[in-house]
Amino acid sequence: MKISSFRLFIIVFLTGLISCNTNKLDEHPIEGLWQGSYISDESGDNCYYSIKIKPDGTIEKFNLSGQKIGEGSWKLEGNIFCAKYCCPNGTEYSIVASSVCCEEKKIFGLWGYDDNATNGGTWEMQKK
Numbered sequence: 001m002k003i004s005s006f007r008l009f010i011i012v013f014l015t016g017l018i019s020c021n022t023n024k025l026d027e028h029p030i031e032g033l034w035q036g037s038y039i040s041d042e043s044g045d046n047c048y049y050s051i052k053i054k055p056d057g058t059i060e061k062f063n064l065s066g067q068k069i070g071e072g073s074w075k076l077e078g079n080i081f082c083a084k085y086c087c088p089n090g091t092e093y094s095i096v097a098s099s100v101c102c103e104e105k106k107i108f109g110l111w112g113y114d115d116n117a118t119n120g121g122t123w124e125m126q127k128k
Contacts, residue, residue, distance in 0.1 A: 017021055017053070020063060029119070031055045032053060032128070033051075033127070034052070034053065035049070035126060037124065042120075049123050050063075051095075058074070059071065062088065069087055070087040072076050080096065081096065081107070082094070084115070091113070094114065096109050106126050109123055110123070
């Protein structure tokens with residue numbers, strides 16, 4: 001049975017709460033380079049994922065070679081991080097996160113297509 005993205009987000013969020021001390025995102029700088037992976041709900045594939053969150057409200061997505069392959073914007077509302085970016089092929093993605101593991105500088109969340117940040121899968125990254 002396939003777990004819905006929302007339920008999976010709750011599981012990931014609760015795992016983050018249990019496995020490490022979490023604090024509000026605004027208490028720890030979110031800006032910077034993050035690297036990790038995402039998992040697609042559709043295929044189950046685990047793929048490289050890297051974004052740079054810039055202080056001016058913009059976000060950049062990078063491939064494994066370090067080339068910028070997408071750009072967009074981000075915002076922080078309370079402890080909820082949201083971003084939307086577009087890749088050169090015209091595909092738009094949205095991401096959301098509400099859990100950061102401070103000791104390990106990790107962030108966990110969901111991703112999706114267009115304006116829906118919950119219909120694609122999950123992701124996690126570590127700050128570099």
